[in-house]
Amino acid sequence: MSATILSWSVGIAQLLLVAAMACCVYRLIRGPRAQDRVLGLDALYVCAMLLLLTFGIRVGSALYFEAALVIALLGFVSTAALAKFLMRGEVIE
Amino acid sequence: MSHAADLPLWAALLVSFFLLLGAVLTLLGTIGLVRLGTFYARIHAPTLGTTWGAGGMLIASMIFFSVTQSRPVLHEILIAAFVTVTTPVTLMLLARAALYRDRTENNDGVPPFRPVIDEPSGD
Numbered sequence: 068m069s070a071t072i073l074s075w076s077v078g079i080a081q082l083l084l085v086a087a088m089a090c091c092v093y094r095l096i097r098g099p100r101a102q103d104r105v106l107g108l109d110a111l112y113v114c115a116m117l118l119l120l121t122f123g124i125r126v127g128s129a130l131y132f133e134a135a136l137v138i139a140l141l142g143f144v145s146t147a148a149l150a151k152f153l154m155r156g157e158v159i160e
Numbered sequence: 161m162s163h164a165a166d167l168p169l170w171a172a173l174l175v176s177f178f179l180l181l182g183a184v185l186t187l188l189g190t191i192g193l194v195r196l197g198t199f200y201a202r203i204h205a206p207t208l209g210t211t212w213g214a215g216g217m218l219i220a221s222m223i224f225f226s227v228t229q230s231r232p233v234l235h236e237i238l239i240a241a242f243v244t245v246t247t248p249v250t251l252m253l254l255a256r257a258a259l260y261r262d263r264t265e266n267n268d269g270v271p272p273f274r275p276v277i278d279e280p281s282g283d
Contacts, residue, residue: 069172070164073224076176080217083183087209090190094202102199102258109250110190110206113243117186117209117217120236121179124224127163132221132235139239143246150253154260 077125081118088114105149112142163228171227175220182216189213198269203255210247215240 091114094107116138123131148158164172185208192205218236225233262270 069167069169072169072172072176073164073167076179080179080183083180083187087183087187087190090187090194091206094190094193100199100258100261102254102261103202105254106199106203106206107193109254110193110209113206113210113214114186114190116239116243117182117214120217120221121183124175124179124221127228129225129233129235132239136239136242139242139246143242143250146250147253150250150257153254154257 074125077121081121081125084114084118084121088118101153105146105153108149109142109146112138112145116142164224167224167227171223175224178216178220178223182213182218182220185209185216186213199258200255203251203258207247207251210243214243 088111091107091111095104095111098104098107116135119131119135119138123129123135152158167175189206189208189210192208193202196202196205218240222233222236259270263273
């Protein structure tokens, strides 16, 4: 009973997160300017991190948590570097 | 989902509630990312996913692993703290970069570099 409830809710949550990632990809492709694309990428990696957490709950292993942590770290660095690039035209001055 | 067969019903309901809450809020944030009109309006939308979207997912994960392993599993707090700290930093950097670009190109709808100080008329 509880396994059925859990598998359905994890599946629905994964579908909703994939729809959210599709919205982010739309903004990443269509975004009229560069900052819109960077914003779409930022939201995309947050959605990917949450999707990995739902995979961890589905499989029941804590390995996915570490992958989610790495995605969160790298996403922060990449968005900060891209924002610096938009501002200055170069990343390391 | 054989590992979840011995999960009590209350834990399954609680995990499902927080999972769906997080997923729905994340989806709402990204729908705002698609639908809103200007960049400065759009930059507010995905923060819905990074606050309660990520929060709901992480609470669900904490409850699930704490109940199945019958010990407190709290390492999801790391992701929660990290996302909470870094999201305002990155989005403010991005908004300042966008504002700088709009100002240098003299676009409409952004304030100029220096605020225009009105001279007092007459004396």
